[in-house]
Amino acid sequence: MSAAPITEPSASRTLPRAFWALWVCQLVNRLGSFVQPFLVLYLTQDRHLSAGTAGAVAAAVGAGSVVSQFVGGWLSDRVGRRATMLICFFGTAVALVLLGSARSMPMIWATAFAVGLLGDLFRAAVSATVADLLEPGERVRAYGLLFWAINLGFSVSTVSAGVLASLGYGLLFWLNAGTSVVAGIVIWTMVPETRPKLEEGTSRRPLLPVVLRDRIFIGMVLIQIGYATIYFQGYSTLPLAMARDGLPSSLYGTVIGLNGVVIVILQPLLVKRLATFDRPKLVGVSMLIVGLGFGLGAVVHNWWGYALSVVVWSIGEIGFAAVIGAVFADIAPTDLRGGYMGIFGMSFGFGSVIGPLAGPNALQHLGPTMTWIGVALLGVVIFIAQYALSPAIQARTAENAATA
Structure with a gap:
């Protein structure tokens, strides 16, 4: 991969105060992500619902999250990035409290969907705000720092939530809601509106007609669905495969925990170097490594082999x-940046549905060896597709940079 001049980071410039406010929001929001990992346990143990019903309620949160990506992107272009984030954080706090106090099934269903819908509105707005605030050469560093904050916060929250749950599940809902309010206050006090203004006399274009004519973007979205399908094998097929090999569930927790450890340790060391590579091609190589990493499952049957796969x-x-956020920001039209980022997030959500359906079924009917080989082959396919699309992405990036 050769370095591309447009992606060179601006090392001399300090990231603006508003960006660091977004970073704090990401960290606080993830530090307080107590409810979703323990939602099924809460519903089965505290509300005495069946496992199937509890799983369906958790799926309602996921469905809300998928819709949220698109809605959040649309809102960030129409009403503003800041307003969308405020709706997200303060609205999520209310939805969490209502879900924790809901007794009837209709109320539980409605509030679960609301938690998913409101909880992810901020994602596209945050991505678009970063692109608004920073020059193209600074975005890789910024998105990398946000990714690190998310993983650091989530690593802490998953450990602390287990301790807090022993004191009562109700506490998880209130603490999660409290951190959401704190994040909202940070946005209210420290983040200005960054949505680019339209030229006088022009109106904002409708999102979908533009997207449907954008073959480069549609190609990227399809590739991301493939990548997300691979990625979510780590939370669906991997624990089942380890169980088939006679490994206890506690070992799965240790093995999958390495994911956060590797990211928290290595990501700050690698981000500056990663910013010097050709972004679209780096995305392709990275997806290939992920696919081949999961493919190691075809030849390993002990805990350290699975640990190596995760690493x-x-x-x-x-x-x-x-770099993926920067790539999508680079190809998005300025006036529809939020919507583009929302559809990108939505594509990842589709993969989060397809992956847990495809992987376990393949494991059941084809066995672990063929399943993991299939995952690796999917990684090769999307790598080839991404590499083939890279010249067009680079041309669009240069065009957008010249007319910004």
Whole structure:
């Protein structure tokens, strides 16, 4: 991969105060992510619902999250980035409290969907705000720092939530809501509106007609769905495969925990170097590493072999996550940047649905060896597709930079 001049970071410039406010919001929001990992346990143990019903309620949160990506992107272009984030954080706090106090099934269903819908509105708005605030050469560093904050916060929250849950599940809802309010206050006091203003006499274009004519963007979205399908094998097929090999669930927790450890340790060391590579091609190579990392499952059957697999695909995830937001920001039209980022996030959500459906079924009917080989082959396919699309992405990036 050769370095591309447009992606060179501006090392001399300090990132603006508003960016660091967004960084704090990401960290606080993830530090308080107590409810979702323990939602099924809460519903089965505290509300005495069946496992199937509890799983369906958790799926309602996921469905809300998928819709949220698109809605959040649309809102950030129409009403503003700052307003969208405020709706997200303060609205999520209310939804969490209502879910924690809901007794009837209709109320539980409605509030679960609301938590998913409101909880992810900020994602596209944050991504668009970073692109608004920073020059193209600074975005890789910024998105990398946000990714690191997310993983640091989530690593802490998953450990502390287990301790807090022993004191009562109700506490998780209130603390999660409290951190959401804190994040909202940070946005209210420290983040200005950054949505680019339209030229006088012009109106904002509708999103979908533009997207449907954008073959480069549609190609990228399809590739991301493939990548997300691979990535979510780590939370669906991997624990089942380890169980088939006779490994206890506690070992799965240790092995998957390496993902956060690798990211928290290595990502700050690698982000400056990653910013010097050709972004679209780095995305392709990173996705290939993730696919091949999961593919190691075809030949390993003990805990350290699975641990090695996790370490390999975690390194690929670092490269992917550090630059993918910048790539989508580079190709998005300025006036529809929020909507583009929202559809990008939505594509990842689709993969989060497809992956847990495809992987476990393949494991059941084809066995672990063929399943993991299939995952690796999917990684090769999306790598080839991404590499083939890279020249067009670079041309669009240069065009947008010249007319910005």
